[in-house]
Amino acid sequence: MHILTLEDYQVVVGEEDIWTPIRNVLHKGEMYSSVLILVDENTEQHCLPTFLDNIEYPKAKIIRVPAGEANKNLDVCNSIWAQLLEQEADRRSLVINLGGGVVGDMGGFAAATFKRGVDFIQFPTSLLAMVDASIGGKLAIDYKQVKNTIGLFLNPQAVFIYPPFLKSLPDRELRSGYAEIIKHALIADHGMWDGIQQIHRLDGVKWNQLIHRSLAVKKKIVEQDPKEKGIRKILNFGHTIGHALESYSHMTNEPLLHGEAIAIGMICEAYLSNKSFTLTVNSVQRITDYILKIYGKVNIDNWPFDKLLQLMMQDKKNEFGRINFSLLREEGVAVFNQNCDTGLIKECLLYYRGL
Ligand SMILES: NC(=O)c1ccc[n+]([C@@H]2O[C@H](COP(=O)([O-])OP(=O)(O)OC[C@H]3O[C@@H](n4cnc5c(N)ncnc54)[C@H](O)[C@@H]3O)[C@@H](O)[C@H]2O)c1
Ligand SMILES: [Zn+2]
Structure with a gap:
């Protein structure tokens, strides 16, 4: 396992050893009132089962968005906020973005603005998101077809990188x-x-x-x-x-x-x-x-x-x-x-x- 420490959060890169630190975050003194995992249809199919098997957190709730850059927009962001409300997320909830750069950028943006900001974790599943999008604090959605127009800089609580997820990446x-x-x-x-x-x-x-x-x-x-x-x-x-x-x-x-x-x-x-x-x-x-x-x-x-x-x-x-x-x-x-x-x-x- 490799750990990089950035100003106020850690990036953990590992294989089977990665699950212990993430379980520690989730279970830390009942710190979070609920845990919501954001996926698109590809990461739901290829990554979510392994993820759920390993985090040992049966109460986790799932939020779904359609895959692809065309969906990194205000309408889909709206649906994330709506799902957060439906699932009764509150200020003490945690959002985990399990996906490529689209899920990470948009899920981070949605979390950062929901109820003035709830904690989020980046769990990148594409190579691009693992080496680039998941660190550096940039969060955004596209607006009127222009990329990354609405967004902000905000760091996640942590980033976890599990390279075996790359096996299903095209x-x-x-x-x-x-x-x-x-x-x-x-x-x-x-x-x-x-x-x-x-x-x-x-x-x-x-x-x-x-x-x-x-x-x-x-x-x-x-x-x-x-x-x-x-x-x-x-x-x-x-x-x-x-x-x-x-x-x-x-x-x-x-x-x-x-x-x-x-x-x-x-x-x-x-x-x-x-x-x-x-x-x-x-x-x-x-x-x-x-x-x-x-x-x-x-x-x-x-x-x-x-x-x-x-x-x-x-x-x-x-x-x-x-x-x-x-x-x-x-x-x-x-x-x-x-x-x-x-x-x-x-x-x-x-x-x-x-x-
Ligand atoms: N925040 C930043 O600093 C930063 C930096 C670079 C790029 N980005 C953003 O990242 C986005 C691009 O990221 P991307 O290339 O990951 O795109 P993406 O999220 O659309 O993922 C690419 C495709 O791979 C699928 N996928 C992801 N992980 C998979 C897996 N393990 N198995 C099977 N399929 C999988 C996705 O569903 C999608 O269809 C752009 O919106 C870009 O603006 C942000
Ligand atoms: Zn680039």
Whole structure:
């Protein structure tokens, strides 16, 4: 079992040994008047039975939401509040978010606002949520189709990560989450980057160790800058271009998953890091080769540059109307607030197309 301590909560990563600490939280001096577990239909099927078998808390109540980003909205949030009322949750209740980033972000938001805030625990079940969404205190729902528009920063009581849940996660979702692990290595942990380059297939990976190391990177960064005023922006490496590609792909018949778009974004932004900063050509090549090995090549030949640029202009990191990038100084070291002109941005997309 690995335990990371963030400012006021712990992240526990483990296998069978994880159930004792969670039972301790639930049973601690009858601290909670009730325990409510939020699931979507996939985590209800694949994770909830194991969870219930192990927590030994027969009075736990279940709250259900439909799966997927399209449901991370006010209507579904409304239904969570309604279910909390129906189940007679009160200020001393505990909500456990058992699911991917959608359940975690929306369940955390619903709990943080219900009766001015009830305690919640994050129990991420997707790789993306395990290494990224579940720590750092960001909670939100999408509003009028714009991602994460309504939300707040608030830490959970604790985060519990049980990697065996990844066995039922679809391969594509697993690969998507892995992009954030690559990102964490590239921005802040050269040793980890050396290590993961030996990973060629995701089916045999020992996740425990890797998740812990990846979380250590995110912890180090969010602790320095919890509200994303400065250094936390380096977590956006690959995301300026990646988000634009992700949004554009949703207008086509083949939408990309978040991490799939970020993988392309990291190749493009590695190229930018060389052209407008200090990353060497050899490093760009290594990053490109590894990402292509895991993700393959996506055909973006007909994706209009102007439209992509327009999407990048809407990026939340921009200040004073300039597109703001987080780039690599070298493999394992990132910098933020870098501007690149549009000619160079086009060039990096052409670089990817030409691979
Ligand atoms: N708060 C943050 O700091 C932060 C950071 C990154 C991403 N996010 C948010 O996270 C969300 C994306 O998270 P996600 O990729 O986990 O999406 P998700 O919650 O939609 O999960 C992806 C799919 O996998 C299914 N699933 C999850 N765990 C499973 C399991 N163990 N077995 C089988 N199926 C399983 C889900 O039901 C869903 O269909 C986005 O809304 C994004 O904005 C938040
Ligand atoms: Zn991301």
